[in-house]
Amino acid sequence: MATTPLPTPTSPTIVLVGHGMVGQRFLEALADRGVTDRARVVVLCEEPRPAYDRVQLTSYFSGKTPDDLSMVEDGFMARHSIELYVGDPAESIDRAARTVTARSGQVFTYDTLVLATGSYPFVPPVPGKDARGCFVYRTIEDLLAIEEYAKTATTGAVVGGGLLGLEAAGALKGLGLATHVVEFAPRLMPVQVDEGGGAALLRTIERMGLTVHTGTGTQEVLTEDGAVTGMRLSDGSELATDLVVFSAGVRPRDQLARDCGLTVGERGGIAVDASCRTSDPAVYAIGECALASDGRVYGLVAPGYEMALTAAATIAEAAEERAFTGADMSTKLKLLGVDVASFGDAHGTAEGCLDVVYSDSRSGVYKKLVVDGEGVLLGGVLVGDAEAYGMLRPLTGTVPPVSPEQLVLPAGAGAPVALGPSALPDDAVICSCHNVTKHAITQCATLPEVKKCTKAGTGCGSCVKLIGQLLPEPADKGLCGCFSYTRGELYEISRTLRLTSFAALLDSHGREEARGGEGCEVCKPTVASILASLAPTIGVGGYILDGEQASLQDTNDHFLANLQRNGSYSVVPRIPGGEITPEKLIVIGEVARDFGLYTKITGGQRIDMFGARVEQLPAIWTRLVDAGFESGHAYGKSLRTVKSCVGQTWCRYGVQDSVKMAIQLELRYRGLRSPHKLKSAVSGCARECAEAQSKDFGVIATANGWNLYVGGNGGATPRHADLLAQDLSDAELVRLIDRFLMFYIRTADRLERTSVWLERIEGGLDHLRDVLVHDSLGLCDELEALMAAHVADYQDEWAATLDDPERLRRFVSFVNAPEAPDPSVRFVPERDQIKPDLTVLTIGTLEGV
Numbered sequence: 001m002a003t004t005p006l007p008t009p010t011s012p013t014i015v016l017v018g019h020g021m022v023g024q025r026f027l028e029a030l031a032d033r034g035v036t037d038r039a040r041v042v043v044l045c046e047e048p049r050p051a052y053d054r055v056q057l058t059s060y061f062s063g064k065t066p067d068d069l070s071m072v073e074d075g076f077m078a079r080h081s082i083e084l085y086v087g088d089p090a091e092s093i094d095r096a097a098r099t100v101t102a103r104s105g106q107v108f109t110y111d112t113l114v115l116a117t118g119s120y121p122f123v124p125p126v127p128g129k130d131a132r133g134c135f136v137y138r139t140i141e142d143l144l145a146i147e148e149y150a151k152t153a154t155t156g157a158v159v160g161g162g163l164l165g166l167e168a169a170g171a172l173k174g175l176g177l178a179t180h181v182v183e184f185a186p187r188l189m190p191v192q193v194d195e196g197g198g199a200a201l202l203r204t205i206e207r208m209g210l211t212v213h214t215g216t217g218t219q220e221v222l223t224e225d226g227a228v229t230g231m232r233l234s235d236g237s238e239l240a241t242d243l244v245v246f247s248a249g250v251r252p253r254d255q256l257a258r259d260c261g262l263t264v265g266e267r268g269g270i271a272v273d274a275s276c277r278t279s280d281p282a283v284y285a286i287g288e289c290a291l292a293s294d295g296r297v298y299g300l301v302a303p304g305y306e307m308a309l310t311a312a313a314t315i316a317e318a319a320e321e322r323a324f325t326g327a328d329m330s331t332k333l334k335l336l337g338v339d340v341a342s343f344g345d346a347h348g349t350a351e352g353c354l355d356v357v358y359s360d361s362r363s364g365v366y367k368k369l370v371v372d373g374e375g376v377l378l379g380g381v382l383v384g385d386a387e388a389y390g391m392l393r394p395l396t397g398t399v400p401p402v403s404p405e406q407l408v409l410p411a412g413a414g415a416p417v418a419l420g421p422s423a424l425p426d427d428a429v430i431c432s433c434h435n436v437t438k439h440a441i442t443q444c445a446t447l448p449e450v451k452k453c454t455k456a457g458t459g460c461g462s463c464v465k466l467i468g469q470l471l472p473e474p475a476d477k478g479l480c481g482c483f484s485y486t487r488g489e490l491y492e493i494s495r496t497l498r499l500t501s502f503a504a505l506l507d508s509h510g511r512e513e514a515r516g517g518e519g520c521e522v523c524k525p526t527v528a529s530i531l532a533s534l535a536p537t538i539g540v541g542g543y544i545l546d547g548e549q550a551s552l553q554d555t556n557d558h559f560l561a562n563l564q565r566n567g568s569y570s571v572v573p574r575i576p577g578g579e580i581t582p583e584k585l586i587v588i589g590e591v592a593r594d595f596g597l598y599t600k601i602t603g604g605q606r607i608d609m610f611g612a613r614v615e616q617l618p619a620i621w622t623r624l625v626d627a628g629f630e631s632g633h634a635y636g637k638s639l640r641t642v643k644s645c646v647g648q649t650w651c652r653y654g655v656q657d658s659v660k661m662a663i664q665l666e667l668r669y670r671g672l673r674s675p676h677k678l679k680s681a682v683s684g685c686a687r688e689c690a691e692a693q694s695k696d697f698g699v700i701a702t703a704n705g706w707n708l709y710v711g712g713n714g715g716a717t718p719r720h721a722d723l724l725a726q727d728l729s730d731a732e733l734v735r736l737i738d739r740f741l742m743f744y745i746r747t748a749d750r751l752e753r754t755s756v757w758l759e760r761i762e763g764g765l766d767h768l769r770d771v772l773v774h775d776s777l778g779l780c781d782e783l784e785a786l787m788a789a790h791v792a793d794y795q796d797e798w799a800a801t802l803d804d805p806e807r808l809r810r811f812v813s814f815v816n817a818p819e820a821p822d823p824s825v826r827f828v829p830e831r832d833q834i835k836p837d838l839t840v841l842t843i844g845t846l847e848g849v
Contacts, residue, residue, distance in 0.1 A: 012039045014315065015100050015108050017090040017256065018116035019045035021054055022287035022304035024071045026114060027082060029312030036080040042108050043082060044100065046089035047139060050077075055301055055459070057143065058167040061174050063693035063712075063720040066140050093260040095280055112282055112315055115257060115270060116308075119250035119288040119299065124159065128221030133228030134244045137168040149243060150175040156243040157181075157231055159218050161188040165247035166335040169210055172245065173336075176655075176686050176703060179210050180239055182231070184217040184248075192331055192342040196359055197381040200366035204338050204384060207364075209727075213239075252289045252297050265291040274323035276311040284311045294326040301459065302433045303327035309435075328432055330396075332382075332389045338364070339386035339766070344379025344396040345370050353378055358408040360384075367408040375399045387763070390466035391421075394428030394438070421469045430466055433459025441470050465762070479750060480522035482506060482514035487675065488747045491530050498538045502527045526750045528553055529637055532673035533745050536793035537786060543800050545807060559614055559811065560797050562635045566836035567825045569617060571597070571609045572634035573624050574670060577644045577662030577682075578605030587627040595620055598833045604641035604679070606632055611834055613821050615812050621798040630796040633671060637751075639678045642666035643691070647684030647701070656701030658684035661730070665699070668734065669741065671794050675748040675757075678741070679714075693721045696754040697737055702726065706733045710740055710768070711758035719755040722765045725773055738787040739772040739780055746783075 014030070016023055023043070030036050045051075052069040060069065077084050088102045093113065100108045121136035123129050133153070135146050150156065156172035158165050161183030172179045181188070187198025188205070202212055213233065221244055222230040231239045252269040263271040263279035269291030276284045287304040291297055298304065306324050313322040330343035348355055348370045358367045365384035369392070371377055377395050382388065388407060392400075400407060401423050424430075426439040436456035444450045450467055451457050457464045478484040483506075485493065490505065499505045505527060507515050519527075528549055531540050545553070545560075561569035573588070588607050592599045595616055597609040612620055624630075634640060644662035648654030662682040672678070681690035682699040692698025694714035700707045704727040712721030725736055748757040761767060770776040772783075801807045813822040826837040 012111040013109060014039050014041045014112045014114065015110040016041065016043045016114045016116060017100065018118055018287075018289075019043050019047075019051050019084065019086075020116060020118050020287065021051055021071055021301050022118070022308050023114075023116035024051035025305045026116060026286060026308035026312055027076075027080075029309050030316065031076075031080045033312060033316040035312070035316045036082060039111075041080070041082045042110075043084045044088055044090045044102050044108075045084060045086045047141070048087045049140070050084060050086060052140065054138075057137075057140070058171050059720070060140065060143050061147070061171045062723065063688070068720075069140070090256060093256055093283075095260050095262075095283070098282065110282070113284070114311060114315075115278075115283065115285040115289055116287050117253040117256060117289045120253050121246060122249045122251050123246045124218060124248055126218055126220055128223050128228070129246070131221055131223040131228050131244075132226050133242055134221060134246065137164055137171075137245050137247045138250075143171070146171070146243070146245065147175065150177060153177055153243040155180070155241045156245065157239060157241040158245045158247055160247035160249065161185070161212065161214065162191065162247065162249065163189065163331075163333065163335070165245075166205070168245045168247050169205075170336040172243070173208070173210060174686070177243065180213065180241065181205075181210060182213045182216060182218055182233065182239075184215070184234075186215045188212065188214065189335075189340065192346065193340065193381050193383060194347055194368065196357065196368060197340075197342075197366050197383040200359065200361065200364055200383045201335075201338060201340065203361060204364035205336055208336055210336070250288065250299060252291070254289055257285065257289075265295075265297075269297040272307075274310075274325050275314045276307050276324055277314070284315070286311050292324060292326065296326070298327055298329075300327075300329060300331065302435070303329075305433060305459075306435060328429070330393050330432055332386055332393075338384060339382065341382040341386040341389040342380070343389065343393040344377070346379045346381050348379070350378055356404040356408055369404045369408055371404050375404070377404070387766075390430075390463060391423070393432070394424050394430060398425070421466065430470070431456035431459065431463045433463075438470060441467055445472060447471065465764075478511075479526060480520055482510050482517070482519050482523045484511055485509060487526055487530070487750045490527065491534070491746055494527075494530055495534055495538065500531070500538055500540045502531070522750070525553060525557075528557075529673045529675065533790070534786075536789040543795070543797065543807075545801070545810070557636055559617060560631060560635060560801065561612070561614075561617055564610060564836065566827075567822060568610065568827075568836070569612045569614060570634065571612050571617065571620050571624070572602075572606055572632040573629035574632040574666070575606045575641075576666040576670075577642055577659050579644075579659055579663060584627060584629065587623065587629070591620055591623050594623075596827075596834060598835065605643050606634075606641060608634070611827060611836075613813065613825055615819070615821060618802060618808055618811050622802055625796070625799050625802060630670075631798045633797075636673065637676055638671060638673050639666070639669045639680070641679060642669075643679075643681035643695075645682075645684050645689035647682075651684060653687055654684035654701070655703050656684055656706065658682040658690065658699075658701060661699060661706070661733075662690075664730075665734070665737065668791055669737075671797070672741065672745075672790055674741070674745050676751050676753045678754070694718065695721060697721075697740060699733065705729050708733060708736055708740075711755045711765070713753050713755035719759075721755075722758065724765070724769060735784065736772060739783045740768075742783040742786045743768075743772060743779070 049066060051071040053071055056069060088104045090100050091103050092101045098110050121138050133149060136142055156177040157180040158169045159182050161181050169179050169181050187195055188201050206212060217234040218231055219234050220232040221228055222232060228242055228244050230241055254264050254268055254270045257270040258264055265271055270278055270285035270289055271291045272278055272285050274293045276286050278285050286307040288299055306327055310322045310324040332341035353370050353372055356369045367382050369380040376399055380392060424438050428438045430436055430438050430441055434455040436454045440454050441450055441456055444453055457467050477486055479487055493509055494505060506519055561571060564570055592609050597611045600608045602608050642662040642665045644658045647658030648656055678696045680697050681692040681695045683690040683692045684701045692700050693709050694712045698709040698712055698721050706728045707726040708724045708728060709721035710724045713719045744754055744757060827834040828837045
């Protein structure tokens, strides 16, 4: 692979001080413009790790790792010969000598200096602010410290009810603490939302169990032996707490600039012009440390990105004309599961403006649009339902094609109109993080192409849904060459018309040219799975190898075992929740010994036995079934395992009986055929030893019940699960999982994991919550009935096979010699067990060439 040539000794040197999100965007812009090919680039980073996504910082508490949050593509620094010094911030600047001295003592000479030092958290100067148990909420290290301290705390308080403050409050609640929010302003999020929006947000957050104190400030942090014990508020009341997080705003980090004599604003911020140059032409400032030419310091990432691009273009002496004179402060985010958005003139400060308001305090929804006398959309506030944000924000400054009343009313009230992407002009900015227009997006064909070419959708992610609506639909969504319908549509056809065979479905709903045929390797196992999952509802026999069903199955299902690379099979008995008696352990050991099988403990808390020949399978199953085992369905697209930790029964941290719940769930969903394999886990406390957030559905115990996470995946494309519901009782948990699994089976595509499905379905997690928790489609009773039918109809496939001599006849290597083993299945010893003896292809010496 070609690499970037190293700059020569005479190359100019660019020193970047600070490596946050804006600093990394600046480096990417330099690389895009070829500057890194001809200049030495040095980066001084204060934190112990490269740039990471601070916008998604709170997702660390949902299971994301620091590496997951990284903004730096693997190999980026080396590919562009960028020198990155982590944990080594700049200490001083000598503008006369054009040098920067780092904490390590290294001195770097620069031709161009770029300051991207960001901001620091403002901590009110109250007594006790430095006590043990007081934290700020700004970096990954802050979160690690909070997480550790919270292990011995019971109550937490957040000072500040803005964006970051509410995220911090959500994090404390997720750590199991009783949580308070103290906000000096009369409402939450006073910068983004108005009084009505703040009231709606307050009601929703209080329903989640958080205690909010507005219109009051922190007067003192109370301590004992140097540790936090409480807070005294400005209204005279006292609040008992043993952990305090200060999130009362930020201030520009401009001390380096002050010390070296650069011009700074009266209230802070390094003064820059429209090109992001400071009072020294050789020095630039970008991001939260900069005071822009319009007199504002911007605390959002999107304006920071624009400043990074402006500075890079100026330094590169690019032909493009860029200037930063101000930015759109529109925001959309999810706080404690509540959608909040504001855009344009959200507070209605323009002279003569009018408000159009919809408020539903019962459901926690508040929508306000601000328009002028001519109907021009000036801005708005959305709380509880921000679905329309992606369409409304680009329409700001125009007269929408429908009345504003229709834009705020919910479905079913006043004939609302859903605006499509066609209503947006080509120059409408779709991605405000990267300033990408509709026109730029429509030049691409797929979402990955959009992200690669424009970076749209790689920032906060709020524009991804609208991007999808702007992209062209695939010409043919059919499952395969035999069916023009999707898997979900075939499921509905089979369920509604009670079609009980593949032939009936193909002949009635297949493509004309495929009818009367045998189908293909795509549609046969797909339909087989559909019929198996609907079996008790439509009257199909539940055994998958009876009649026509047998010819439809994938290779593994043909013999109810996983085919291995040398033609042998693995046998995996179910061990619900990972709990097993010594007697059953002995049986597994004896079976493995007597049949000469390789044994391995799996990550799913089961014991796999490898090396069984097909004719041995019934004899092995007989021994296992007689001992009380059943099929673990390791071979099928169905539930695999429900892992568990030992829970409160044994663990001193456990708050619920995770083993009991895991066993209950595994026995309930065993044998459930689905579009792809399903994995689950139950953790007995927030320490998450069972890794529930990497599963298709994961359960984590809380002091008040169970939290349910869905859509996780630990495979080739890892994804942490999303929180669907919290503090559920046992019955509520099981009922919600029933609905989730049956809705997934009903609507997912072929071989689509829950993680991919959740990201694909329109509305994502919010839509899923509406359907499964709030029953917005009226499907919940039906989904529960489908699961009840599955549970009642379950039968162990191993035992069902052993009970029928006709079914046993298929388990032979050679039909004409049923007792003869396959001579090609051979093994050799290794580490006191066996391994496949595979034929190695050898190529003889070529002579006479």
